[in-house]
Amino acid sequence: MVELLRSLGRFALGFFERLGRATLLLLNIVRGLHELVPRPRLVVQELYSVGVLSLLIIVVSGLFVGMVLALQGYNTLVDFGAEQSLGVVVAMSLVRELGPVVTALLFAGRAGSALTAEIGLMKATEQLSAMEMMAVDPIRRVLGPRFSAGVISMPLLAAIFSAVGVIGGYFVGVGLLGVDQGSFWSQMQSKVDLYDDIVNGVVKSLVFGIVATWIAVFEGYDAVPTSEGVSRATTRTVVHTALAVLALDFVLTALMFGEH
């Protein structure tokens, strides 16, 4: 019994300790971000590995998600004779939910895990300590560019995902299933609102970008500097990011779209 209480307490203390460390790290990163302004090349390099290399998986997944949405939506809508609204269904679900959420999940798997592994290995091979010896702050030199690159690329990737998804839905809906092209676009345009839907979707993906990159960078920086520690940290990044994104998505959706 005492043993149980003790392990429970240890777990809770460990949880809050990690949360505190992660928050302090985030504050440190944000405080050092202004130093990147005279050295944009660092961010560009990271944008390449975080953003450009994620493009392929984002475009392909977006295309297929849009196509599947169109197929499934058509089967439901055609029973009510409302297949003209297919464009609304595809665009709404992509812009509001699937774009930001699926992009964040793919981002965690593709870019977040790579960030964690990279930073964790730098720590394990004592590159970070070496930087500190040379009076270079690794938080500003290594973590800052990666964090800002992640935060910049997430909304762009989510926008690409949604746009490609809408095009995929258009191909299936108009090309394969024979929905009228004019009503596909016009119904979409009359129902999707610029501020309510698109701007809120961008805000969502921005929040997810901050959270996903924060978790990835923290797990790498906080990893036990052994090969096993790095592999565990990489797994934790993907799992924690997925959980955080899905939980945050509920909160954000309730805040943005709740009162209608």
Next chain:
Amino acid sequence: MWQSRSVEIWVGLFVAAGLAALFMLAMQVSNLSVMSTEGAYTIDSHFDNVSGLKVRAPVTIAGVRIGRVTGIGFDSKTFQAVVTMRISDQYDKIPTDSVAGVYTSGLLGEKYIGIKPGIDDTNLKNGDRVKGGQSALVLEDLIGKFLFNKASEGPGK
């Protein structure tokens, strides 16, 4: 040097593609192109009942959309609903004795405002009031009326 230059080109392409996607979402998917706010005037109208009408519902004449509902309020003196509408400037030849009504598109569709044009020579301008005619159809009232008529026909049948 070549290496870093190709990286920069790729990043530039990536950012451009992202912004282009955002632009496409804004222009092609959302109502931005439809709602172009350059030139529009506001009119309002009183109705007995607007249940089901929502802000941003379309305003039509002869089935053609000419504007949107921008606000639904309540007049505490007459106990009527006040609906304000923004009408696009290109439709500025609406006679002042036109009558607005709340209609439903399809059996289960959304509510919209339909304006039946009048014959007056003067046209509506900013801040004018259109006469409110047809109120929103409330199913319970309709069924109530039907039952009442049935009952008043007497038990003879």
